Amino acid sequence: MALAAFGQLNMEEPPPILGSRSVDCFEKLEQIGEGTYGQVYMAKDKKTGEIVALKKIRMDNEREGFPITAIREIKILKKLHHQNVIHLKEIVTSPGRDTDDQGKPDNNQYKGGIYMVFDYMDHDLTGLSARPNLRFPVPQIKCYMKQLLTGLHYCHANQVLHRDIKGSNLLIDNEGNLKLGDFGLARGFSHDHDVNLTNRVITLWYRPPELLLGATKYGPAIDMWSVGCIFAELLNGGKPILPGKTDPEQLTKIYELCGSPDENNWPGVSKMPWYNQLKSPRPLKRRVREICRLFDRHALDLLDKMLALDPSKRISAKDALDAEYFWTDPLPCDPKSLPKYESSHEFQTKKRRQEMRQNEEAAKKQKLQHPQQQQHGVGQTHAASHWPAGPNHPMHNAPPPQLSHAGGPSGHHYYQNPHGGTPGPNRYHPNGNQSGGYNNQSRGGYSSSGSYPSRGRGAPYGVGPPNYSQGGGQYGRGQNPIAGGARNQQYGWQ
Incomplete structure (x- = not known):
């Protein structure tokens, strides 16, 4: 088998023959995700006790063999080995009809199933951010962003586009490590952009303007948006x-944030397939710095470069890692110093909200069915038995918006190839920041122990050594590392 050139993936090489173990080797503990391509479970290896994530590859809609999206995902993940990319441990199979975590048979009309086994991660960024009263301090934001950019730079250096960067696909464990997850839409690319690619990728809220205007030739800049x-x-x-x-x-x-594109700020934009149909009816000025003026100066500089309309002017992951934002006080913290939180996944958050809504609706229905009960006085306690014990006060979180196909962040877990809707802005706690910025003084430092202590469901497994050495001091411990071009030497990438 011919070897791929350095920095490239050999996509011709078939994945290793896997599936020697049965899914019966694992005990399903809890469902943590669900989407078009199957369910995801937290599970325990019965032999070693290790906690893993099982992603079931849905086969009931396939008529012509194994899903091509799953084949592509497996090939890519077997080639990527980095501390900031989710690790595909193995592939396991089930010989007969599967059951869920409650022991109920699934709806697969075919016998058997195939599962991808991943490292279990305690949180995704969307689920963690939605925790009530939880605000990330600046060193924690820098820590997460630096890990995200490091993992993405590794993917781009190996000519892989992720094509679905969003909060629910950024996985975080209770050691503070962040990993890129869900490579169901990922694919290899060439720098000459000679291949037409689909523009129906990336969840709508995070989709760059070139894809919305119909581009089919693109590169790493789409991930950077x-x-x-x-x-x-x-x-x-x-x-x-x-x-x-x-x-x-x-x-x-x-357009309202970044300005309307034209040939002056984005040469060639008028040749985009859908430009004439979707261009702004009137010229709009770029307002990123105005709207985000409360952000830290170095943060605003970096954000402005990430949200460049012209993809050729958008900053790369490698250059973003060298931005002043990561090299000025407060420096990115060590991941191990971050608080530990109770497990927080977007799927679980949505499930809890759905249960709250159902309880609320049941209480309202009960009132409508028994209107006379409202006329009884306080002393008539015999009416109490007709009232449910569930909450009947207004909820803090409104129901999620009903978005169109591919519109809005996916409601599915990070291991899934997502579709559907997600909680809208009201999913955040009322005490969260609504002003469009933050105040460094008010956000100050943070405690090494969170307000949601771990309940013993931390990650009981190790993370392998990094594929590329990043040298010491990458998270800013001690003194500020040396500045200038020498910074990039610690990453070992070209």
């Missing part, structure tokens, strides 16, 4: 900055 949206979201107290519901609305929000 998504990273910019995530960055702004972290700085903005967890509130999304571009929550559009349709493609035209999404472009309108982009």
Whole structure:
């Protein structure tokens, strides 16, 4: 088998023959995700006791063999080995009809199933950000962003586009490590951009303008736009900055923030397939620095470069790692110094909210069915038995918006290839920042122990050594590392 050139993936090489173990070797503990391509479970290896994540590859809609998306995902993940990329441990199979974590048979009309086994991660960024009263201090934001950019730079250096960067696909364990997850939409690319690629990728809120205008030749810059949206979201107290519901609305929000594109600020944009249909009816000025003026100066400089309309002018992951933002006080903290939180996944958060809504609706229905009970006085306690014990006060979180296909962040877990809706801006706690910025003094330092202590469900497994040495002091412990071009030497990449 011919070897690939350095920095490239050999996509011709088939994945190793796996599946020698049965899924019966694992005990399903809890469902933590669900999407078009199957369910995801937290599970325990019965032999070693290790906690893992099982992603079931849904086969009931396949008529012509193994899903091509799963084949591509497996090939890519077997080639990527980095501390900031989710690790595919193995592939396991089930000989007969599967059951869920409650022991109930699944709906697969075919016998058997195939599972991808991943490292279990305690949180995804969306689920963690949605925790009530939780605000990330600046050193923690820098820590997460630096890990995200490091993992993404590794992917781009190996000619892999992720094509679905969003909060629910950024996985975090209780050791503070962040990993890129869900490579279901990922694919290899060539730098000459001679291949037409689909533009129906990346969840709408994080989709760059070139894809919305119909581009089919693109590169790593599409991922960097998504990273910019995530960055702004972290700085903005967890509130999304571009929550559009349709493609035209999404472009309108982009134009209102970043200005309307033309041949002056984006040469060649008028040749985009859908430019004439979706161009701004009037010229709009770029307002990133005005709207985000409360952000830290170095953070604003980096964000402005990430959200460049012209993809050729958008900053790369490698250059972003060298931005002043990561080399000025307060420095990125050591991941191990971060607080430990109770498990927080977007799927679980949505499930809890759904249960709250159901309880609320049941209480309202009970009132409508027994209107006379409301006329009884306080002393008539015999009516109490008719009232449910569930909450009947207004909820803090409104129901998620109903978005169109591919619109809005996916409600599915990070291991899934996502579709559907997600909680809108109201999913954040009322005490969260709604002002569009943050105050460094008010956000100060943070405690090494969180307000949600771990309940013993931390990651009981090790993370392998990094594929590329990053040298000491990468998280800013001790003194500020040397500045200038020497910074990039610690990453060992070209």
